[in-house]
Structures are given as structure tokens and as C-alpha cells.
Amino acid sequence: MITLKEALTKNSEELEELKKQMQEKAEESGLNAYIDSNSSGDGIPILIKDNIQVKGWFVTCASKILQGYIAPYEATVIKNLKSNGFSAFGRANMDEFAMGSTTESSYYGKTLNPHNKNHVPGGSSGGSAAAVAGGIAIAALGSDTGGSIRQPASYCGCVGMKPTYGRVSRYGLSAFASSLDQIGPITQNVEDCAILYDAISGYDEKDSTSANKNDDKIYPNLNPNRKLTIAVIDNYISEADKEIQEEFAKTIKKLEDAGHTIVHKNMQNTKYDIATYYIICTAEATTNLARYDGIRYGSREDGTNLSDTFLKSRSEGFGDEVKRRILLGNFVLSSGYYDAYYLKAQKVRHLIQDEFNTIFEDADLILSPVTPSTAPKIGSMHDPLEMYKSDMYTISVNLAGLPAISVPVGKDSNNMPIGLQFISKAFNEQTLFDGALSMENIVNYKS
Numbered sequence: 351m352i353t354l355k356e357a358l359t360k361n362s363e364e365l366e367e368l369k370k371q372m373q374e375k376a377e378e379s380g381l382n383a384y385i386d387s388n389s390s391g392d393g394i395p396i397l398i399k400d401n402i403q404v405k406g407w408f409v410t411c412a413s414k415i416l417q418g419y420i421a422p423y424e425a426t427v428i429k430n431l432k433s434n435g436f437s438a439f440g441r442a443n444m445d446e447f448a449m450g451s452t453t454e455s456s457y458y459g460k461t462l463n464p465h466n467k468n469h470v471p472g473g474s475s476g477g478s479a480a481a482v483a484g485g486i487a488i489a490a491l492g493s494d495t496g497g498s499i500r501q502p503a504s505y506c507g508c509v510g511m512k513p514t515y516g517r518v519s520r521y522g523l524s525a526f527a528s529s530l531d532q533i534g535p536i537t538q539n540v541e542d543c544a545i546l547y548d549a550i551s552g553y554d555e556k557d558s559t560s561a562n563k564n565d566d567k568i569y570p571n572l573n574p575n576r577k578l579t580i581a582v583i584d585n586y587i588s589e590a591d592k593e594i595q596e597e598f599a600k601t602i603k604k605l606e607d608a609g610h611t612i613v614h615k616n617m618q619n620t621k622y623d624i625a626t627y628y629i630i631c632t633a634e635a636t637t638n639l640a641r642y643d644g645i646r647y648g649s650r651e652d653g654t655n656l657s658d659t660f661l662k663s664r665s666e667g668f669g670d671e672v673k674r675r676i677l678l679g680n681f682v683l684s685s686g687y688y689d690a691y692y693l694k695a696q697k698v699r700h701l702i703q704d705e706f707n708t709i710f711e712d713a714d715l716i717l718s719p720v721t722p723s724t725a726p727k728i729g730s731m732h733d734p735l736e737m738y739k740s741d742m743y744t745i746s747v748n749l750a751g752l753p754a755i756s757v758p759v760g761k762d763s764n765n766m767p768i769g770l771q772f773i774s775k776a777f778n779e780q781t782l783f784d785g786a787l788s789m790e791n792i793v794n795y796k797s
């Protein structure tokens with residue numbers, strides 16, 4: 351597949367031809383990465399996750415409850431894409447309501463990893479990552495609440511970036527956990543990622559959490575030759591599989607050889623990341639998903655009275671993982687437990703943010719694994735707690751609202767990709783991309 355940078359030089363006829371080829375290849379691939387091949391306008395085709403509104407397209411969050419729902423308006427990211435010479439092309443499969451790490455919970459069936467079809471592509475933006483890595487999309491948009499862009503990018507061997515909270519408008523993104531969600535790019539390489547990030551980011555008055563900050567373009571200023579100070583969190587690494595630890599150590603060495611300075615740090619609060627995230631995200635999800643009741647939104651199953659209709663519609667329409675989150679979210683918000691869980695989690699969230707700020711007093715970037723293992727086999731993540739634990743390296747970034755980028759650096763002995771992530775200070779995407787390009791240049795990853 352041509353890169354996004356190469357696509358910028360193609361005329362509209364060539365791009366139309368390319369779209370046809372992409373459709374054919376998507377079907378041949380058997381990855382189930384696309385759940386539809388809608389096309390909206392001309393411009394360089396970008397694959398869109400099924401939780402971002404494209405006016406006139408279905409948007410279902412890969413859920414049964416939203417079957418047949420047509421987006422009545424355009425998400426700001428789609429407007430931004432179109433005004434920058436891109437177009438929306440194709441719907442990407444995902445975990446239902448973006449809750450999950452494998453793309454196995456989709457109403458449309460699971461997506462497969464292009465490196466080995468017995469393995470999951472990760473999630474929840476698994477369709478986006480599998481399509482980009484599998485050569486059937488030039489680039490894609492995903493969303494990241496606790497790792498859903500970076501983790502599938504890492505499992506599939508492509509680049510995925512989560513912007514600072516507030517950098518990219520959430521207007522038109524179906525909400526999962528509103529204080530954590532961000533839309534971001536999934537691409538074949540770091541340059542393409544910067545190009546797509548530039549196209550979608552910027553202040554939007556339609557999103558009250560949108561940041562009105564300097565938003566100088568990243569791509570024209572990309573500089574992989576800056577010498578950066580990179581923090582490594584020593585007490586963080588031992589949880590990762592041996593081969594990931596080895597790849598991590600090798601990459602640190604290469605970064606040092608390239609002139610970057612490595613500093614060693616510890617973080618005390620990382621042991622609370624998973625509990626804090628799963629309290630906050632389920633609380634917010636419960637609130638956001640209350641609207642899918644068969645009356646306001648969602649397919650209806652008629653009951654004997656109103657509350658029976660709510661019960662039947664929600665019981666029929668939501669899958670198991672979504673129901674689990676709604677139950678957990680109601681529990682942590684219920685009176686009597688609110689202070690012990692939700693309120694405490696909000697306090698711990700501040701401690702996590704403070705700890706990141708302290709590290710960034712001495713460092714430009716933090717380097718960490720993206721995941722403790724490479725892509726697991728399909729069907730192996732049946733214990734929800736095991737799945738939640740596998741988010742250990744990605745979720746604190748969302749809790750702190752920071753930007754991060756996952757870059758492929760190598761493969762394990764089963765030939766499955768390994769990614770590492772850089773994390774930077776809030777609103778310092780330029781440094782993040784500069785570091786990522788430097789890392790991409792020195793690791794020499796071959797898909």
C-alpha cells in the first residue's frame with residue numbers, strides 16, 4: 351500500500367482507482383477489518399472507526415443496539431479531514447462501544463491480525479490497525495480511552511498516536527468515557543502519523559473540553575535529530591514478557607548511541623493505574639450509555655411497560671462486556687460506595703498526574719512498552735480481569751491526559767510485532783513526534 355505522504359501526490363482519478371483496489375483487497379484479505387466500504391467525497395481515503403459520525407453513514411459502535419442508526423451530522427474530525435484533502439472511506443471494525451482489547455466483542459464478528467490470523471489484532475480499534483498493517487488502508491482513525499489506538503497499533507506493527515486530551519475534537523465521537531476519550535491516527539509510519547494528526551487536530555468550539563492552544567503544524571517541523579532526554583521507568587518494566595524487555599533494552603541502547611540521554615526513574619503509583627482506570631471509565635460509561643434505552647437511542651424491544659421496555663431493549667441490545675461495564679459503573683457510583691470508589695479514584699488520578707509532571711521536570715519523553723505481551727491468540731482472553739491487566743502500560747496516559755505514540759521496534763520469536771511508546775508532556779506533540787521519528791529511523795523495523 352502506498353503511504354499517506356505518497357498519496358498526497360496522486361490525482362483524483364488515481365485515488366478512485368486506489369479505492370477500488372482497496373475494496374477488492376479488503377475482501378480478499380479475509381481480515382474482517384472493514385465492516386463497510388462506504389465512500390464520502392473525493393480526497394485521500396482514510397478508514398474511519400465505527401464510533402465516529404460521518405453524516406449519512408451508519409454508526410453503530412459495532413453494537414447490536416445501534417443497528418440501522420444513521421449519523422445525522424458530521425464529526426469535527428471528518429470536517430477537518432475533508433477540508434485538508436482527505437475523505438472518509440470505509441468503516442473499521444472495533445470492540446463494542448470501544449470496550450475491549452481484542453476486537454472480539456464486535457457484533458460483526460472478530461477481526462484477525464494480518465501477521466497471523468490465529469491472533470487478535472488488539473482493540474478496541476482493531477479494524478483500523480489490522481487494515482493499515484494488512485495493506486488494505488492507507489491510514490485510519492481510531493479512538494483511545496485506555497490504549498485503544500496504541501495497543502492495536504503495537505500488536506499489528508503500525509504507528510498509533512493518542513493526542514493530548516483536548517487537542518482533537520470529540521464532537522461526533524460516540525462517548526465511552528468522556529474524560530479519557532481522544533480520536534487519533536493509525537498509520538504506516540511516523541511521518542504519515544504527523545500528517546494525519548495535523549489534519550484532524552485543532553480547537554473546536556463545539557467541544558467544551560477542546561483546548562485553545564498553540565497548534566503549530568507538526569509535519570513541516572519534524573526533526574529527528576534533536577537530542578532528547580528520555581526517562582525510563584525502571585520499576586515498570588519487569589511485568590513485560592522477556593522478549594519485550596529485551597527489545598526495550600536494545601532500543602534504549604540505540605537511542606543512547608543516537609545521542610539521546612537516558613535517565614532512570616521510578617513511579618510509585620503505577621500499581622493503582624488499573625483499578626483507577628476501571629472505576630472511572632465504567633462510571634463514565636454507565637452515564638454515557640444510559641441514553642441507549644430503545645426510546646431515546648437504540649433498537650427497541652417492546653415490553654409490558656416503560657421500564658420493561660428499557661430492560662428488554664438493553665438486555666437484547668448490549669453484549670456481555672458492555673453489560674459488565676454498566677454493572678460495574680453503577681456499583682461504583684451508587685450511594686454508599688461513591689466515596690470509597692469513585693471519589694477515591696479521582697484523587698488517585700491526580701496523584702498519577704502529579705507523578706508524571708515530576709518526571710517531566712527532568713525529561714522530555716518517557717519510553718515504555720505498550721503491552722506486557724505481543725498479540726494473544728484468538729479466544730485466549732476469556733477472563734475479563736486478565737484482559738484489563740493487559741492495559742497496564744497504556745491507561746495511565748489517558749488518566750493523565752497526555753499524548754503518546756506507539757512505534758513498532760521489532761518482533762518476538764513467533765514473528766509477532768513489538769511496539770514501544772513515547773509519552774510526552776501535555777501539548778508537546780512536536781517533541782513526541784520528533785522522538786518517534788528518531789526511534790523509527792534507528793530501529794529499522796521490517797513488516
Ligand code: GLN
Nearest residue numbers: 448449450495496497498
Ligand atoms: N482496553 C481498554 C478498555 O477496555 C481500552 C479501551 C479503549 O481505549 N477504548 O477499556
